[in-house]
Amino acid sequence: xxxxxxxxxxxxxxxxxxxxxxxLSRYNTGEKKHQKQLLFHQCPKKNRWVFGGNRSGxxxxxxxxxxxxxxGIHPYSQNKPNISGWVVSLSKQVQRDVAQAKILHYLRPDxxxxxxxxxxxxxxxxxxxxxxxLVRNVFxxxxxxxxxxxxxxxxxxxxxxxxxxxFDEEPPYDIYQECRMRVLDRGGIIFGxxxxxxxxxxxxxxxxLNEANDDEVWYIQMxxxxxxxxxxxxxxxxxxxxxxxxxESRRYGKFMQNGGMVYSEFDEKIHVIDPFTIPLEWxxxxxxxxxxxxxxxAHWYAADYDNNVYVxxxxxxxxxxxxxxxxxxxxxxxxxxxxxxxxxxxxxxxxSAASQRTLASRKNVxxxxxxxxxxxxxxxxxxxxxxxxxxxxxxxDGEGKAHLFIFxxxxxxxxxxxxxxxxxGDRPAKTDxxxxxxxxxxxxxxxxxxxxxxxxxxxxxxxxxxxxKLIKNKKNNWQR
Numbered sequence: 001x002x003x004x005x006x007x008x009x010x011x012x013x014x015x016x017x018x019x020x021x022x023x024l025s026r027y028n029t030g031e032k033k034h035q036k037q038l039l040f041h042q043c044p045k046k047n048r049w050v051f052g053g054n055r056s057g058x059x060x061x062x063x064x065x066x067x068x069x070x071x072g073i074h075p076y077s078q079n080k081p082n083i084s085g086w087v088v089s090l091s092k093q094v095q096r097d098v099a100q101a102k103i104l105h106y107l108r109p110d111x112x113x114x115x116x117x118x119x120x121x122x123x124x125x126x127x128x129x130x131x132x133x134l135v136r137n138v139f140x141x142x143x144x145x146x147x148x149x150x151x152x153x154x155x156x157x158x159x160x161x162x163x164x165x166x167f168d169e170e171p172p173y174d175i176y177q178e179c180r181m182r183v184l185d186r187g188g189i190i191f192g193x194x195x196x197x198x199x200x201x202x203x204x205x206x207x208x209l210n211e212a213n214d215d216e217v218w219y220i221q222m223x224x225x226x227x228x229x230x231x232x233x234x235x236x237x238x239x240x241x242x243x244x245x246x247x248e249s250r251r252y253g254k255f256m257q258n259g260g261m262v263y264s265e266f267d268e269k270i271h272v273i274d275p276f277t278i279p280l281e282w283x284x285x286x287x288x289x290x291x292x293x294x295x296x297x298a299h300w301y302a303a304d305y306d307n308n309v310y311v312x313x314x315x316x317x318x319x320x321x322x323x324x325x326x327x328x329x330x331x332x333x334x335x336x337x338x339x340x341x342x343x344x345x346x347x348x349x350x351x352s353a354a355s356q357r358t359l360a361s362r363k364n365v366x367x368x369x370x371x372x373x374x375x376x377x378x379x380x381x382x383x384x385x386x387x388x389x390x391x392x393x394x395x396x397d398g399e400g401k402a403h404l405f406i407f408x409x410x411x412x413x414x415x416x417x418x419x420x421x422x423x424x425g426d427r428p429a430k431t432d433x434x435x436x437x438x439x440x441x442x443x444x445x446x447x448x449x450x451x452x453x454x455x456x457x458x459x460x461x462x463x464x465x466x467x468x469k470l471i472k473n474k475k476n477n478w479q480r
Contacts, residue, residue, distance in 0.1 A: 024106045027064055036226045037061050042076045045218035049192045049207050051253040052222035055230055058193040062166045063102035065191060069164055070135040070143040071111060081139035085164035088148045088171055092129050095147055099168040100130050103145065111136050154178050161185055167192035173202040196255045204255045209415050223252045262388060262420040262428045265395035272414055275407045278302045278312055283339050286348040287442035288376060289434045290365045294318055296325050297434040299413060300336060301442050308403050309394060316412040322365060326372030341375065349441050350376035380441040387440035394443060413439065
């Protein structure tokens with residue numbers, strides 16, 4: 001009887017010790033997991049990314065997701081036995097110090113069947129370079145976590161068939177493409193965790209902007225404030241050592257180039273919303289930036305009684321004539337039950353250039369729209385910097401409140417806002433701004449709003465700050 005009691009006591013102590021040292025269990029119970037990490041794990045998309053500042057908790061996401069999959073215990077997706085995946089780091093040293101260390105942190109020793117080393121000894125794997133780990137899966141089989149480094153070159157990433165790939169930091173594009181092929185036949189997943197320090201690379205275009213409109217692409221941005229476990233004094237010390245530009249990437253996980261993003265106030269989690277039924281009395285106007293070879297952009301704008309503006313629908317297409325665009329605009333207006341004028345015309349704003357005739361046409365674009373039942377008003381305010389200042393004020397007023405909300409289906413407007421950067425001069429780069437132009441025309445057409453459109457001096461300072469930052473960057477580059 002004493003022997004049984006002793007064994008039960010020892011077993012209880014062992015279970016308590018395992019629980020104390022089970023970092024994955026602590027993560028699962030919320031001791032070390034914050035809300036944005038939870039959103040990452042819950043997302044069902046097959047190409048998921050975390051853009052996070054240093055110490056925001058992004059690497060924890062990748063390591064825990066890897067262990068979830070290998071063990072067959074993912075709480076939010078269908079689990080499989082005997083899966084195989086890669087962890088891809090920039091170099092072997094980075095692998096050892098970051099991704100490999102995190103996975104060993106979350107893998108209990110009794111869940112490891114075998115560790116095969118590239119260099120070093122398996123009994124002290126944390127100090128060597130791991131080739132792969134065989135993990136005991138809850139289905140009774142073994143899963144394989146392999147480790148790769150980008151400095152090995154693309155050839156080392158060929159041939160295998162995988163269930164998942166985790167990129168710890170941004171890989172070269174050719175390696176990303178090769179890894180996509182590796183998960184193709186198994187219907188596997190890709191996930192990446194990175195701090196965007198390289199500027200506007202392929203990740204910016206293909207993941208952040210999602211230029212291909214791939215439904216399986218998803219991302220979330222994490223910053224220091226999202227991680228409640230960081231020490232406030234440590235954050236204060238980090239902040240003081242970083243420049244304003246470095247803070248954008250290393251704290252907020254934002255992509256930066258040249259003088260930075262024109263609409264740096266834009267926050268996709270705040271300004272992009274799910275569509276809802278707009279009251280008919282909120283319907284306001286349509287705004288058009290005309291194009292034939294270039295895209296024609298049109299958006300439908302509504303405004304509530306608190307001076308909030310909602311962008312609720314878009315038409316964006318190139319290579320079509322006015323007859324086609326007019327039919328699409330009327331078709332979408334009918335679906336929205338949009339209001340018509342007393343003479344049965346649709347009202348809209350349009351770039352003043354649309355009132356100019358060309359040698360190739362006897363009628364201008366305004367006249368052609370009129371013939372198609374759309375009364376397009378070309379008398380719009382096209383002042384660039386006043387318009388930018390006003391957009392900034394709608395994105396965030398003097399009290400930090402947002403007054404501009406974009407329905408999620410307006411994908412081209414959202415893409416253009418995220419891609420709008422100051423150029424090498426004192427103006428934004430003149431590329432992909434068709435939606436942004438007509439949005440400015442609309443906002444500039446609205447009555448002056450005291451709580452949004454601050455006095456001219458305050459409004460100008462928003463642009464002047466961005467321009468001053470650009471001038472400062474250029475000066476620093478010249479001094480180097």
